[in-house]
Amino acid sequence: MFQLDPADAAPPWAHFEHLPLGLQAGCRLRRSRDGRAVADWFGCELASAFQPIVEPISRQVMGWEAFLRVQGSRDRQLSPWRLFSSAADDYRLMGLDRLCRTLHLLNALQVGAPPRLFLNVHGRLLAAVTDDHGKAFRRVVDTLAVDPRGLVIETPLAASEQLDLLEFVLGNYRRHGFQVAVNVDSVAQWERLVRVIQPDFVKLDSRLLGHPAFGPGLADLLARRGPPQVILTHQEGPGSPGTHGATWRQGYAYGYPATMPPRGREIAPHR
Numbered sequence: 001m002f003q004l005d006p007a008d009a010a011p012p013w014a015h016f017e018h019l020p021l022g023l024q025a026g027c028r029l030r031r032s033r034d035g036r037a038v039a040d041w042f043g044c045e046l047a048s049a050f051q052p053i054v055e056p057i058s059r060q061v062m063g064w065e066a067f068l069r070v071q072g073s074r075d076r077q078l079s080p081w082r083l084f085s086s087a088a089d090d091y092r093l094m095g096l097d098r099l100c101r102t103l104h105l106l107n108a109l110q111v112g113a114p115p116r117l118f119l120n121v122h123g124r125l126l127a128a129v130t131d132d133h134g135k136a137f138r139r140v141v142d143t144l145a146v147d148p149r150g151l152v153i154e155t156p157l158a159a160s161e162q163l164d165l166l167e168f169v170l171g172n173y174r175r176h177g178f179q180v181a182v183n184v185d186s187v188a189q190w191e192r193l194v195r196v197i198q199p200d201f202v203k204l205d206s207r208l209l210g211h212p213a214f215g216p217g218l219a220d221l222l223a224r225r226g227p228p229q230v231i232l233t234h235q236e237g238p239g240s241p242g243t244h245g246a247t248w249r250q251g252y253a254y255g256y257p258a259t260m261p262p263r264g265r266e267i268a269p270h271r
Contacts, residue, residue, distance in 0.1 A: 028040050028041065028099055029099075029102070029103065029106070032047075035110070036048070036107055036110070036259060036260065037103055037106040037107050037110075038103070039099055039100070039103045041083070041096060041099065043072070044070050044071065044072050044078065044083060045070070045071040046068060046069070046070055046083075046099070046100060046103060047068075047069040047070075047071070047103075047259065048066055048067070048068070048069065048103055048104045048107040048108075048259065049066070049067045049068075049069050049257035049258060049259055050064040050065070050066055050067070050104075050107075050108065050257060050258055050259075050260070051064065051065050051067065051250060051255055051256065051257040051258075052064055052250070052254060052255040053065060053116075053118070053231055053248050053249070053250045054248065054249050054250070054254040054255065055247070055248060055249075056249045056254070059254075061115055062115050062116060062248055063115045063116030063117065063118055063152065064108065064115065064116070064117055064118065065118040065120075065154070065250065066101075066104035066107075066108065066117060066118065066119055066120070067080075067120075067257050068080040068083075068100050068104075069259075070082075070083050083096070084096065084097075084122050084124070093122065093124060093125055094125060097121065097122050097125050098136060098137060098140070101119045101137060101140075102137075102140050104117070104119060105117065105119075105140070105141070105144060105146065105151075106144070107259075107260065109144065109146070110260065111260065115150075116150050116151070116152055116179070117150065117151050117152065118152045118154050118181060119151060119152065119153055119154065120154050120155075120156070121153055121154065121155055121156075121169075122156075123155070123156045123158050123159050126155065126159055126162070126165055126166070126169050132172060133169050133172045133173060134153075134172050134173040134174075134175065134176035134178060135176065137176075138176040138177065138178075147177075148176060148177035148178050149177055149178070149179060150179075151178050151179065152178070152179045152180065152181050152200065152201060153170065153173045153178050153179070153180050153181070154180075154181040154182075154183075154201075154203070155169070155170065155180075155181070155182055155183070156183060157183040157184070157185055157205075159182075160182055160183060160184055160185075160189055160193060161189075163192060163193070163196055163197075166182070166193075166197060167196055167197055170182075170197055170199070179200040179201070180197070180199050180200055180201075181199055181200060181201035181202070181203055181231075182197060182199045182201075182202060182203070183202075183203045183204075183205070184202055184203070184204060185205070185208055185211075186211075186214065187214055190202060190204075194228060198227070198228075199227075199228045200227055200228055200229065201228050201229050201230075201231055202228045202229070202230050202231070203230075203231045203233050203250075204230060204231070204232055204233065205233050205234050206232045206233060206234050206235055206251070207234050229247050229248065230247055230248065231247075231248040231249070231250055232248070232249050232250070233250045233251060234250075234251050235249045235250060235251030235252070235253045235254060236251045236252045236253055237252065237253050
């Protein structure tokens with residue numbers, strides 16, 4: 001569970017209250033007028049959005065995935081991927097990636113102790129960092145007095161083809177106490193990752209379920225009990241593919257990304 005470390009009495013919102021309300025030199029994080037944390041990155045304003053991951057019958061929320069929202073000059077909305085591609089060198093990319101994860105963590109903490117928080121790592125960052133991936137972010141987590149076991153580091157689908165690199169990176173995050181999640185697009189890829197990486201969560205795009213790469217072997221994988229837990233994504237409406245034995249769901253049918261996650265552990269049915 002994503003929660004405060006009981007050994008530390010410092011509430012995380014104490015750090016939030018010290019953020020400035022306006023732009024200040026040398027400080028990328030600040031508070032917005034509506035009570036959120038935002039970040040500034042070379043003229044762009046960065047904000048958080050959170051989408052629930054839900055048990056479909058009870059509507060119980062098990063976690064939230066954090067997404068980046070980017071506003072450029074003249075209130076123009078930009079793609080986060082365009083922002084990351086503009087990072088000319090690895091050092092700047094690392095700074096942007098860690099800033100985004102810190103921003104999401106601060107915003108999630110404003111609702112107290114939300115469920116697990118899924119935080120994406122940009123694919124290019126996996127190869128950019130050659131040593132201790134998780135150390136810098138663990139320092140942030142410790143400063144905010146958060147239990148790292150409730151934070152899930154999620155890698156993109158493209159990274160799942162780089163098995164050696166993924167094993168090194170996710171193994172490092174695990175040694176720092178984080179959980180890990182991978183995305184897959186075939187039964188063969190799933191089996192390789194579970195055997196080598198042993199992720200806590202596997203994410204599967206429901207739009208791929210009819211693809212031959214998922215054939216009859218998928219039912220056998222989903223029937224297995226124990227880790228990894230399976231999250232079926234892109235469940236966008238009543239016509240979404242069936243449950244296929246996956247424990248958790250994510251998509252518009254269960255909740256749109258919102259700037260602040262609600263305080264409750266359940267969500268209302270999608271209308």
